[in-house]
Amino acid sequence: MKIAIPYENGQVFQHFGHSAQFKLYTAEEGRITGAEVVSTDGQGHGALVGFLVRSGVNVLLCGGIGGGAQMALAQAGIRLCGGITGNADSAAAAYLAGTLVFDPNARCTHHDHEESHSCGAHACHADKGGCTGSCH
Template structure:
């Protein structure tokens, strides 16, 4: 199994769509690799992870569109996770990962009618994406 974890300074990064690094963990070989999605963005990240053979994603906050894209890519989602990346990987492997399947990134819903946040030129502080 290949597990991807949103990554920042050894911790689970809390905004999937703005993740600058993913830790890829291969459970068969025990290998770890940090990969840069090179600014892929919300929608394309699912395809990026799928192209890297990812089976499962551990992350903090995540929006509805990304959830759909991951499901369509066949990637199992474990959102609402905080803390150390290595601890999260180990917990998933042994069946004790503390995650919240209902976690959503709520800043996507704070805008007025007709507003699209596709380019994320707005709300740069991204409050509400902490996996709560």
């Protein structure tokens, strides 16, 4: 099993779509057997799901995450546990122990777009890494 956590300074980074790094954990028989921090190379919301798929991730533990990313994860077959804060290593260990407390309804709602447009065909938030077209 491979677990991914948006990562910054040892903590669960709180905005999935702006994650510069993930910590990827390899687990076998309920325990962590390996871990590495990998750069996302500034990819945005939609591209991050593809990044996780290519990395072989089965589970994402994160803080805030938008609805479009949630849907893309579900379509990719990646289990989502959102609303998590604190130390990333502790979160991964708690997930494997079956004791992780998370919010199945965690959703980032920061996307305040003009009424007449959606993110569907452009890179919104280009100044912050952008999304690739599926913010909502």
